[in-house]
Amino acid sequence: MPGEEPLILTVDMGTTSCKAGLVTPTGRIVACVQESDTTPVYFLPEGGAEQDPDEWWATITRTVRRLLEESGVRRDDIKALGFTAPWSGTVPVDREGRPLGRAIIWMDTRGAKYVRKLTGGPISVEGYGLDKALIWIYFTGGIPTHSGKDSIAHILFIKYERPEIYRATYKFLEPKDYLNLRLTGKFAADFTSIILHWVTDNRDINDIHYEKRLLRMTGIEREKLPDLYPTTHVLGPLTPQAAEALDLPEGLPVIISTPDLQAAILGSYAVQDYQPHIYLGTSSWLSCHVPYKKTDLKNNMASLPSAVPGRYFVANEQETSGVCLTFLRDRLFYAEDILNTGPAPENAYRLLDELAALAPPGSNGVIFTPWLYGERTPVEDETLRGAFFNLSLNTTRSEMVRAVLEGVAFNTRWLMGAVEQFIRRPLGAINIIGGGAVSELWCQIFADVLNRPLRQVEYPAMAGLRGIGVLAGLSLGLSTLEEYAQEAIITRTFEPNPDNRRIYDELFQVFLDLYRRNRSLYRRLNRRFG
Known part of the structure; x- marks a missing residue:
């Protein structure tokens, strides 16, 4: 080397x-x-x-x-x-x-x-x-x-x-x-x-x-x-x-x-105030830097000190995102039990991605709620749980996998409304990082659901490594934030597909209704069974 x-x-x-x-x-x-x-x-x-x-x-x-x-x-x-x-x-x-x-x-x-x-x-x-x-x-x-x-x-x-x-x-x-x-x-x-x-x-x-x-x-x-x-x-x-x-x-x-959250934020290249990014890993978030300290108790968000010296970021987190696919892999598709479907092959995530691509946008009305371990933002409720809604005898595995990808994106759209209210302005093009951002299908789903251009950062799964490298450069006086911003590499931009807008707008409203109508049931069930 x-x-x-x-x-x-x-x-x-x-x-x-x-x-x-x-x-x-x-x-x-x-x-x-x-x-x-x-x-x-x-x-x-x-x-x-x-x-x-x-x-x-x-x-x-x-x-x-x-x-x-x-x-x-x-x-x-x-x-x-x-x-x-x-963290x-x-x-x-x-x-x-x-x-x-x-x-x-x-x-x-x-x-x-x-x-x-x-x-x-x-x-x-x-x-x-x-x-x-x-x-x-x-x-x-x-x-x-x-x-x-x-x-x-x-x-x-x-x-x-x-x-x-x-x-x-x-x-x-x-x-x-x-x-x-x-x-x-x-x-x-x-x-x-x-x-x-x-x-x-x-x-x-x-x-x-x-x-x-x-x-x-x-x-x-x-x-x-x-x-x-x-x-x-x-x-x-x-x-x-x-x-x-x-x-x-x-x-x-x-x-x-x-910590990892702040490292990934720095590694997203979105280092200017109000420049947004999405992290799509085990958990997920939608954040940006802001020049002020602020608190939103209703949506469980606050601006907290960033790894960028002298700056704040909008702190929020959605508990289970990419790990929802891990749940599908390990508990449903390739479980190691008496059915002998496991262990999962090394390319299991790629196979799930290809399977999801076979289903149409909207998954023929199947909706997945990704709250497998409760939720933090935009609502804080540890009793929420995941579910597939609207299954029928005709529902396919491809529709269920795509519904998981779409459900995580719907959850982020819900959060986006709270973030835009917090910063008092609409978000523009969004950088996307994390292991989930490797999937071009998932990036396109996010662009369609959010109705925002999604910018896939180079090595999206390694954003945390990049952020720590940049922080070390700042700590040792080897580089500046301005030099780093000029080095930003975007591998692809995913534009929203207007043909999918009506489908996702309608399903997003149903997604919110599912939360409102079922939250009391989740509370009853999970305060008893955990």
Whole structure:
């Protein structure tokens, strides 16, 4: 590999896959590898969802070594490391940095009851005590969500239901910050990873710090939380132990980095204010940067500090998007049970894509609601569940698969209305990233459903790697945001097909009606059966 440009070794340790890449400071991906279905999620009663931090590290070391071998990179060309991982997780560690159990990840809802008690009050707005909401919004720009999926909810769950772990915990770390601890031996968080603890004063975006009043309200001791640094901070040198595990030179600079959501936002090339992008991965979101701090309690959105220094982004998330296809693959089409249809072939997603293409737009009236694990935005309701509606004896598998693709797009259209209301302007052309954006069929469905041009970014599944590479460039003074924006590569633009507009407009209204008419039934069913 030529050594003309400095390279950043980046890792995106996702929920269901691990990616590693070599990226230039201006965002050009020189080499990358991916390992899928790497670390299992351990689902537990009452909404538990956990992963093993040691399994993360084993996967990362294996993936990095594969990258180094396949790329043939000279170690001298690697100038820094940057890792990212899913946001809104919690790893309790002792003073030696050892995990005190499995990590609680972003899907876990077991802390919901403690958040509701923490944020409630006699006079409420959208279920939040008015006096408490005003305090939280004043300092943070948001408030702990009732879903129980924020980091603060995980810590409260540990405090009240795993008190022995709480007492033994030296620091509670986000997954990204735990990986940085493995790399540098330092307990630290950046201004973006700490936000969902809801204990920081975010009024000065360049000086985010713990707020004593919020710490008192939550009952979390400051000493159990890591020190805070700007997102462009260089955390420290790579330790000898980590260097040996990764087959890298010790002493390489390690940037403090940012969680996966913010990394992908930066990697979408949509870095100007109000320039939108969609992330279509395990979960999904529709976001853009904005120049102000704002909160929307009704739709569970807020503008929060971005990985771009001095900027905010519109924070929202839809819980299950690409993972809906994983559900089809593993639970219906290729389940490993007595019918002997599994395991799934390596090209299962491509086959599902080809199958969906056989069905007409609108899937002959079959509608899928993608709420397989509840929902966060534009409504927050952990009891919502997925469903196929309007099946008949003539319904085909191709119609059902296409309905899944369309249902995820309908959900994003629902969110788009809330985002446009939040920023007080219509969105224009939208960049699309994430593993789902590899599918040209799905990109076209999104363009038709949203009635917006969709711009497919180069290497859409590797946007997180690109974002971390760019952040490292900014941190080390190797590049500027302006240089990065000029390097944007769009592989294809999908224009809305006017012939499909009437079909999707009608089905979208039915999609909304299905939510309104069935939400009380979901609540009854899932408060009983979980």
